[in-house]
Amino acid sequence: MSKLKILSVVVVLFTILAISLSVVSPAFAGTPEPARPVPGLGKMTDTEIRNTWLKKRAWYDNQTAVIRDAYKTGAAFQSLIDVEKKKGRDVYALEVALANFYGAITTAEQARINANVIFTSNPGFNGFYNVIDRNLAGQSIIDVHSSLKSVHFILFFAVRDFKAVYSNWKARYINR
């Protein structure tokens, strides 16, 4: 009889525990983060703001790599001009293209200063890129996007124009 009592107490306790867990578990399950409006960006959650900021940061790093490659290209191009000069070929178009290319890189670097300043101070974000001020973070995204986009187009057109002149020269002298 005593064993039966103990068994019944255990079953009752187990039932109470199971019911209490089934009630509590949804509270622990993360509720969806509310998307609230950010000036100039529409409705965004804090996570979306953070991810957008990190993507802008990746874009900035990508531009850094492009500018580094642009300087390497310029150096190799100058060597090619020297070689072609010694061969007695006309390199005037190449020299003009290289001067324009360097000018575009300089312009792009000046346009990056604003983005650099914003990424250095991280307005609206803490050191781990978590949002601490939604409005300020949104404004930072808008400002840095504007800067990065202008740099992007400067680099894009510089590479396109440079490649056009270079391809014409190659078609004339190399791929005959």
Place this chain on the structure above:
Amino acid sequence: MKNLMLVSAVLVALALLSACQNDQSANPYPTLPLPQVRSEKLPTATPTNTPEPVTPDALQPAATTASQLQAWPTLDDESYLILQIDALLDKMERELNSVDTRLKP
């Protein structure tokens, strides 16, 4: 009574174990015999098989023509630079085209 027998059995077992341990501790790690190392002298060169010193001939200045001197810059330099520039331009184009330029990607 049963407990007494059990205790005595355990004591006997312990005594046996300690006896075995004592036997093993007499010569726990028998050492291997010492290796037999051959002690021989290395062969040395004798005067009969030593090579005779050879004096190299005096270097003659290479006859280079003016056309050979003017051959620089070579085509290899040009090809190398063109390959390098092509690769860098392609890489920059790929990086620039792979970017999502929307405000909210």
